[in-house]
Amino acid sequence: MSKADGTIKIGLEVHTQLTSLKSKLFCSCSSDYRGKEPNSVVCPVCLGLPGSLPVLNKKAVEYAVMAALAFNCKISKRMFFFRKNYYYPDLPKNFQITQYDKAGGVPLATNGYLYIGEQGKRKKIKISRIHLEEDPGRLVHLGPIDQSPYTLVDYNRSGIALLETVTEPDMNSPREARVFLQKLRSVLEHLGIFDGSLEGAMRCDANISLAGGTRVEVKNISSFKEVERALSFEIMRQKGLLERGVAVKRETRHWDATRRITVSLRTKEEEQDYRYFPEPDLVPIELSEEYINKVRSMMPELPDDRMKRFMSSYGLPRYDAGVLVSSKALADFFEECVKLYNKPKDISNWMMSDLLRYLYENNLELQESKITPEKLVEMIRLIDEDVISGKIAKRILPKIILTGKPPRKIVEEEGMMKITDRQVLSELIDRVFSENPKAVKDALVDEKAVHYLIGQLMKKTEGKADPSLAAKMVNEKLHSIKKKT
Amino acid sequence: MPKPYEISAEEAAVKIRTQELTAEEYVASVFNRITQIEKRINAFITLTKQTALQTARQIDEKIRKGEKLGCLAGIPIAVKDNICTRGVRTTCSSRMLKDFVPPYDATVIEKLINQDAVIIGKTNMDEFAMGTTTETSYFGATHNPWNLKKVPGGSSGGSAAAVTAEETPLALGSDTGGSVRCPASYCSTVGLKPTYGLVSRYGLISYANSLEQIGPLARNVYDCALLLSVISGHDARDSTSVNMPPSDYTAFLKNDVKGLKIGVPQEFLGEGVEDAVRKAVWDAVNLLETLGAEYEEVTVPTMRHALPAYYIVAMSEASSNLARYDGLRYGFRVKKDDGDWSTIYAEDRRAGFGTEVRRRIILGTYALSAGYYDEYYLKALRVRTLIRRDFEKALKKCDVLVGPTMPILPFNLGEKIDDPLALYMCDVLTVPANLTGYPAASIPCGFKNGLPIGLQIIGKPFDEGTILRVAYTFERNTDFHKRRPIL
Numbered sequence: 001m002s003k004a005d006g007t008i009k010i011g012l013e014v015h016t017q018l019t020s021l022k023s024k025l026f027c028s029c030s031s032d033y034r035g036k037e038p039n040s041v042v043c044p045v046c047l048g049l050p051g052s053l054p055v056l057n058k059k060a061v062e063y064a065v066m067a068a069l070a071f072n073c074k075i076s077k078r079m080f081f082f083r084k085n086y087y088y089p090d091l092p093k094n095f096q097i098t099q100y101d102k103a104g105g106v107p108l109a110t111n112g113y114l115y116i117g118e119q120g121k122r123k124k125i126k127i128s129r130i131h132l133e134e135d136p137g138r139l140v141h142l143g144p145i146d147q148s149p150y151t152l153v154d155y156n157r158s159g160i161a162l163l164e165t166v167t168e169p170d171m172n173s174p175r176e177a178r179v180f181l182q183k184l185r186s187v188l189e190h191l192g193i194f195d196g197s198l199e200g201a202m203r204c205d206a207n208i209s210l211a212g213g214t215r216v217e218v219k220n221i222s223s224f225k226e227v228e229r230a231l232s233f234e235i236m237r238q239k240g241l242l243e244r245g246v247a248v249k250r251e252t253r254h255w256d257a258t259r260r261i262t263v264s265l266r267t268k269e270e271e272q273d274y275r276y277f278p279e280p281d282l283v284p285i286e287l288s289e290e291y292i293n294k295v296r297s298m299m300p301e302l303p304d305d306r307m308k309r310f311m312s313s314y315g316l317p318r319y320d321a322g323v324l325v326s327s328k329a330l331a332d333f334f335e336e337c338v339k340l341y342n343k344p345k346d347i348s349n350w351m352m353s354d355l356l357r358y359l360y361e362n363n364l365e366l367q368e369s370k371i372t373p374e375k376l377v378e379m380i381r382l383i384d385e386d387v388i389s390g391k392i393a394k395r396i397l398p399k400i401i402l403t404g405k406p407p408r409k410i411v412e413e414e415g416m417m418k419i420t421d422r423q424v425l426s427e428l429i430d431r432v433f434s435e436n437p438k439a440v441k442d443a444l445v446d447e448k449a450v451h452y453l454i455g456q457l458m459k460k461t462e463g464k465a466d467p468s469l470a471a472k473m474v475n476e477k478l479h480s481i482k483k484k485t
Numbered sequence: 486m487p488k489p490y491e492i493s494a495e496e497a498a499v500k501i502r503t504q505e506l507t508a509e510e511y512v513a514s515v516f517n518r519i520t521q522i523e524k525r526i527n528a529f530i531t532l533t534k535q536t537a538l539q540t541a542r543q544i545d546e547k548i549r550k551g552e553k554l555g556c557l558a559g560i561p562i563a564v565k566d567n568i569c570t571r572g573v574r575t576t577c578s579s580r581m582l583k584d585f586v587p588p589y590d591a592t593v594i595e596k597l598i599n600q601d602a603v604i605i606g607k608t609n610m611d612e613f614a615m616g617t618t619t620e621t622s623y624f625g626a627t628h629n630p631w632n633l634k635k636v637p638g639g640s641s642g643g644s645a646a647a648v649t650a651e652e653t654p655l656a657l658g659s660d661t662g663g664s665v666r667c668p669a670s671y672c673s674t675v676g677l678k679p680t681y682g683l684v685s686r687y688g689l690i691s692y693a694n695s696l697e698q699i700g701p702l703a704r705n706v707y708d709c710a711l712l713l714s715v716i717s718g719h720d721a722r723d724s725t726s727v728n729m730p731p732s733d734y735t736a737f738l739k740n741d742v743k744g745l746k747i748g749v750p751q752e753f754l755g756e757g758v759e760d761a762v763r764k765a766v767w768d769a770v771n772l773l774e775t776l777g778a779e780y781e782e783v784t785v786p787t788m789r790h791a792l793p794a795y796y797i798v799a800m801s802e803a804s805s806n807l808a809r810y811d812g813l814r815y816g817f818r819v820k821k822d823d824g825d826w827s828t829i830y831a832e833d834r835r836a837g838f839g840t841e842v843r844r845r846i847i848l849g850t851y852a853l854s855a856g857y858y859d860e861y862y863l864k865a866l867r868v869r870t871l872i873r874r875d876f877e878k879a880l881k882k883c884d885v886l887v888g889p890t891m892p893i894l895p896f897n898l899g900e901k902i903d904d905p906l907a908l909y910m911c912d913v914l915t916v917p918a919n920l921t922g923y924p925a926a927s928i929p930c931g932f933k934n935g936l937p938i939g940l941q942i943i944g945k946p947f948d949e950g951t952i953l954r955v956a957y958t959f960e961r962n963t964d965f966h967k968r969r970p971i972l
Contacts, residue, residue, distance in 0.1 A: 020689065037601075044587075044588065044589050047814075048809050049569075049587065049588075049589070049688040050569065050575070050577070050582070050585070050587070050691075050815075051567075051568075051569040051575075051587065051591060051688040051689055051690045051691070052589075052688075053686060053687050053722060053723050053724065054724070054726065055721065055724050057723060083805050085804075085808060085853070087808065087811065087827065087830060089813060089826050092814070093808065093809045094808035094809050094811060095805050095808055101860075102561070103858055103863070104863065151826075175579070228772075273854055273855045275804075275805070275853035275854060275855075276724075276853075276858075277801060277802075277853055277858070277862060278806070280693075280694035280695035280723060280725075280802055281691075281694050281723075281725065282724050283724050283725060398904070419917050441598065
């Protein structure tokens with residue numbers, strides 16, 4: 001890595017839908033809009049019809065306050081909304097109801113932080129502010145946007161509650177940005193206010209500067225998987241410019257996920273004037289100490305506390321505990337397993353190594369896979385009961401993940417039980433010995449050749465031979481040959 | 486025997502209930518009247534004759550069966566065309582919304598239907614309620630029934646003209662800077678702007694949200710109080726609506742003002758107020774004094790800043806409220822074919838809005854722009870607070886404040902339409918009630934050369950009862966409300 005890496009500064013502006021809400025932010029329409037017929041989950045309010053008025057969803061305020069507390073923020077005493085005025089076809093009123101930190105406005109909460117853990121080190125990422133706002137509708141195109149013969153508008157998403165989280169430029173690498181997003185997601189999921197596995201539920205914009213230089217904003221990053229990619233591209237682009245002696249322009253760029261590049265959207269001179277002013281149709285809400293305390297008392301365990309508990313109650317190493325709580329689904333899965341079978345370390349090992357690797361390599365979310373705690377535990381029990389070897393377990397795990405079939409059934413159907421029958425093994429060993437006379441001769445004097453013979457036996461049994469019994473019997477046979485000679 | 490259309494809502498309600506008059510006869514009579522004179526007045530944009538007669542017949546059926554009736558059973562009502570009516574086009578007098586049919590009813594419409602009122606049509610207004618004369622309507626100006634060459638006032642000019650011309654006993658208007666009281670004054674009807682938050686705005690197409698209220702118009706104080714009782718009350722769909730128990734405003738109507746203290750703010754009778762208007766207002770104050778009220782001259786010094794503050798707030802909010810009319814959704818589109826969206830938006834907005842609406846959007850946009858926001862919008866909000874403080878102080882000493890509604894008599898159609906500043910000046914006495922949110926009514930208090938003069942009565946927040954009591958007492962002791970235009 002070059003020296004310049006140390007001075008990369010990344011700040012994020014993250015939009016997360018409060019997916020646990022039953023209704024939208026300002027109307028009673030269902031917030032369950034995914035997969036619905038276009039423009040079917042709408043009403044006069046979220047369509048912005050003339051004469052309609054917004055009414056604030058109280059539950060959304062409660063959720064946002066929870067997030068503020070989890071992010072260690074200072075919560076404002078009064079909550080009120082502003083209008084952000086700009087024209088865009090996905091915006092039914094041509095203004096967005098949001099919160100603002102200037103012109104007399106205050107965001108819901110300010111001055112917070114989250115810790116991220118990277119390779120055993122803890123790092124503080126400062127959160128400058130969080131607030132609530134409404135999601136716009138969605139534009140639908142036929143093929144790529146510049147070739148589509150038309151633009152269709154679907155307002156089902158219009159009015160969904162968004163929590164905006166803005167960080168300080170405290171991240172120094174694309175990887176840290178990704179880890180931060182994972183942390184943010186885990187915290188929100190632990191609060192029970194967010195499900196990150198839903199498509200488009202988390203979107204982010206990033207600002208990035210190199211060596212204290214000009215700040216560039218990258219918009220339209222639609223998942224935390226993409227944030228690393230988009231930022232790496234942008235760093236490469238800016239470095240390329242600097243190496244050629246070209247100044248980096250202050251501008252807003254758009255992340256094109258299909259072409260995997262950023263393209264210029266507008267320069268600073270073209271920045272819009274949003275003409276923010278207080279939303280006259282909503283009245284300010286007082287957030288009393290009492291209310292905040294009530295919300296605080298309802299908050300569930302957060303990832304950092306859960307990690308400590310995993311270390312103390314289950315004896316997991318810090319690193320393992322950290323990985324498991326990086327996602328609520330993962331941590332829940334782990335604890336479900338432990339409830340079923342009190343072998344936390346084995347469970348953790350299987351999850352950390354094989355399960356996570358498989359999911360990661362195949363770009364799957366745990367929730368998308370078919371494995372359940374019951375099935376993982378069953379597989380581990382099969383090992384402990386000597387029915388299968390660890391090697392076989394490694395082979396059947398992907399099948400469990402993909403098909404959800406019970407491990408015992410897979411083992412039975414595919415005849416994967418350990419071979420522990422001495423008679424069967426003895427016959428197989430005889431065959432191996434007769435097929436490998438040279439190795440047998442060597443094995444009498446060379447330990448390495450013994451391993452070779454065991455390996456051949458395992459190969460013949462497709463790994464099913466009970467390894468310790470197999471080794472014992474091979475050695476016994478060699479011993480008897482030695483005696484004869 | 487008066488013709489059915491001539492009688493008041495109060496009287497008709499009793500006659501219909503006692504089957505002396507059927508709802509159908511009453512409604513049909515009103516439509517006959519409309520047929521006779523509407524060509525000369527142009528009070529309506531849309532008439533809903535068939536559904537109105539059908540509703541009237543259903544109400545008659547209910548009466549025959551002895552079913553429970555609403556308090557407005559069989560009473561016709563005209564609705565300003567910026568209040569959403571399900572299935573009936575709601576145009577705001579704009580080319581932009583000329584084909585817009587709302588899929589929902591405003592809360593006030595639901596309340597009227599629950600009380601068995603009969604909606605007879607949608608009335609003409611200034612485009613998006615931006616005007617003082619009803620001349621900026623895409624559907625042509627409304628004529629003042631007292632003198633067809635004169636303006637009826639605005640922006641609820643259609644509603645006031647229809648009431649005074651006996652095309653309807655009741656009408657709804659909306660008042661953002663005087664839009665109920667001004668035409669009430671110019672057409673010699675009773676009109677009231679309720680306290681901000683008393684009547685739900687859900688379904689009222691916004692011009693300036695923080696200033697406006699829907700208000701009743703009628704030919705007498707009782708009918709006005711009756712209609713207010715129906716439309717007021719808390720609505721969970723409007724966050725700015727105030728949670729108060731419902732009130733029967735007719736219960737406040739006593740012919741008695743003894744012991745009430747009436748304040749006359751000197752700023753209301755200063756420069757720019759015509760002599761005839763000033764005289765009529767003083768006559769009214771003297772009469773109220775004779776009837777037992779005490780009067781005192783008071784002062785509201787910040788009043789001189791009211792007009793600029795009002796226009797900055799109203800135009801700023803309007804520039805944002807009207808942004809949604811972009812040609813994409815409500816039917817109006819200049820060209821159907823392609824072009825990038827921002828060009829299409831610009832073309833549609835240029836062609837869909839009239840001059841005055843465009844002027845207010847541009848000025849409002851300017852006032853909210855970066856660098857000007859503090860200087861204009863925030864300053865206007867501060868002025869608003871000061872004005873509210875002044876009125877609060879004046880109303881601590883008095884039960885109501887009275888003054889003229891309009892500084893000048895109704896003027897000729899076309900006379901001021903090309904002089905926006907002269908028109909804005911006409912609102913100088915009505916905007917304080919909107920900036921403060923306080924309730925205010927206009928009642929007939931005189932005539933000059935056959936043209937009406939209105940008395941404005943401003944009250945304490947949510948004290949519509951006292952305003953109506955003063956108005957009722959004045960009405961019981963004068964004949965102005967009995968005069969009808971000759972048509």
